[in-house]
Amino acid sequence: MRKSKDHYTCFQCKNPVLKIESKKDSIINKDGKIINKYFHDDCYNEFLNNRKEKEELDRICQYVKEEILQYKSNQRVPTHLVRRIQALKSGQEYGVSRNSKVYGNESGYSYEIILKTFKAKKFDIIRGIKDKSKFKNDTHKIDYIMVVIINNINDILERIEAKKSSDKRLNEINLDFSDEKNYKRNKINDNKVANKLRDIW
Structure with a gap:
């Protein structure tokens, strides 16, 4: 979910993350669709763990x-x-x-x-x-x-x-x-x- 033109919403902490600084990962939802999610660096490591x-x-x-x-x-x-x-x-x-x-x-x-x-x-x-x-x-x-x-x-x-x-x-x-x-x-x-x-x- 996008916060603005320059930001995404971090999937992990739900706070804004700059597009140019974000980490991207793909997640399969319950319907089997692939959805892109974006993270801060630290949040992405926490998500992976x-x-x-x-x-x-x-x-x-x-x-x-x-x-x-x-x-x-x-x-x-x-x-x-x-x-x-x-x-x-x-x-x-x-x-x-x-x-x-x-x-x-x-x-x-x-x-x-x-x-x-x-x-x-x-x-x-x-x-x-x-x-x-x-x-x-x-x-x-x-x-x-x-x-x-x-x-x-x-x-x-x-x-x-x-x-x-x-x-x-x-x-x-x-x-x-x-x-x-x-x-x-x-x-x-x-x-x-x-x-x-x-x-x-």
Whole structure:
């Protein structure tokens, strides 16, 4: 939406932004039409971050829906599941105690770690929810699933961090080995040059 001939309205903050300073992005609306939106620099970065987080959240919800809950394509992702995942992202145990922090992590977990924990515990969860008589409803079942995730997410995080640390050390070793090979190669070349000079003189 345009503010004037020289301005657009920033899609993110709704304030005017100069045309010559604006960032442009295309968005598909509910009718499937492509609409151009304009942003301030900072607002555009915020918009991209929000969009990335939404895509990551959608990826987790679709994974749980299809791979764990094994819903049909026409069944919607439960709102309670979305809220529980968002709460874990922000460090809250929503549904267990709405105002309590997840033990061991005050700032929450990234969606990447949450998804990896779901994948790592997939078969344990499926076995746990196989007996439907244990659960009063889907909300009760989702609460059980999230307890499994919360109880295991720190372990998954530690494994991932340990692997990253191990990969970093391996890269450093490879770099050291590469430097040593280059040193030896250069030393051999220096010796060849010295021998040639000796022959000349």
